[in-house]
Amino acid sequence: LDLGSAKTQGLVGEQPDGYLGVVKSTPDAVALAADINAKRREAYDAIAKKNGATIDQVAALAGQKAIDKAAPGTYVKANGQWVKK
Amino acid sequence: CTPRVALEVPKEPITINLNVKIDHEIRLKVEKDVDSLTTDSGLF
């Protein structure tokens, strides 16, 4: 299961906190989200250290960008609810 | 009773200097890095 198809199938979606959220918790989706989020945390940490920002600030900014760039029809979390863009 | 005069030493004001510089520049650099992360890292 790759990220692109997981999103188009509505299994996972982007969240304001910058981490991938599970919409339908199938085993594959849960495993994929855990793997992706670990890699994202590493990337956020690197950016935070490089620019003297906090990891939460970087993650929140990434979340904003991810939601904005999310393809139409995929899920994004707004005010705690999953919403189709 | 004996009148008691308490001489209250006039308190000297404590002066504090605080300089804050908010640099949105950091945010712009972070924004650039995050932009490239969200487009070509394959994690989004």
Next chain:
Amino acid sequence: LPAWRSQLQLSARRQGSGAAGSLAIDTPLSAAMSRGLDVTLQQGQLASRLQWRWDKQWQLNGNADISGLALDWGGILASGGKGRLSLAASPAGVQLHSDGPLQLALLDVGTPLQDIRLALRSDLHDWQLSDVQARVLGGSVSAGQLQWPSSAFQPVTVHAIDLAAITALQKNEQPATVQLTGRVGGLLPLQLLPRGVAVQNGLLRNEGELTLRVPPGASVRAMAQSNQAVQLALDMLSELDVNDFQATLNMAASGVLDAQVTLKGVNPKQNRQPVVLNYSHSENILELLRSLRISDDISRSVLQRQSGGGTRNPVTESKP
């Protein structure tokens, strides 16, 4: 033009050696007609009644009523616009003036300006604004006369601005290190340039008593552990009842604001120890407002899809 759904009635009759007549325009304002403009019209209605005359040269005069105007100007949202304009045009030029106050319910530059009212007179190059008023940051701004563009510094009066609303603007950054409550007001000399605004020797003073808190969790406290003097200062600043607050403000057209604040008060928890705080703040305000608009864009674009379009309703925002 079907996409515009506009109606135009033109009448003409011979008059002397030329001709004359009337022109009536009724049209909704929509994005379709904003191509080529750097403004995207979203909603609104325009009704214009004009008389024209042609005798060796043309002449046009009349008025236009605008209502329910909403537009997006590069991320700055305006809505609730209405007013009446009188127009006189000829090859010699155009004279435009408002007929009664022009009103705008909301202008969101990153923080909302509300209930904007003004009168205007213009030849489309120089704009004279008068009786300008708006509500912002819990208080109000007003100016008797403003000329744009002009290099002169023109006074704008500021009244009852809520300091808590100002500190709330930092919501994107870390939690506000310094929490101020109370109202300030004063005078901001504004330079209205063709492409920007500058402030020189603006002065704000407290209107009534203010309070200052440096909350224990603040990041500046983390810095305090390392330095005794800072720890003492923060204890002094932990709680301050302020009776004298003066801020001088200078902002370049680039948006870089330099504020020098002198604040005198007593700490009720340290048996009313008098404290003087000299606080200087440097920040690019245009960047701040832009970053607030960007984060608004994100939540708006998602909310819009949720509620099926239409401009963001400011009431639902947790704005100051």
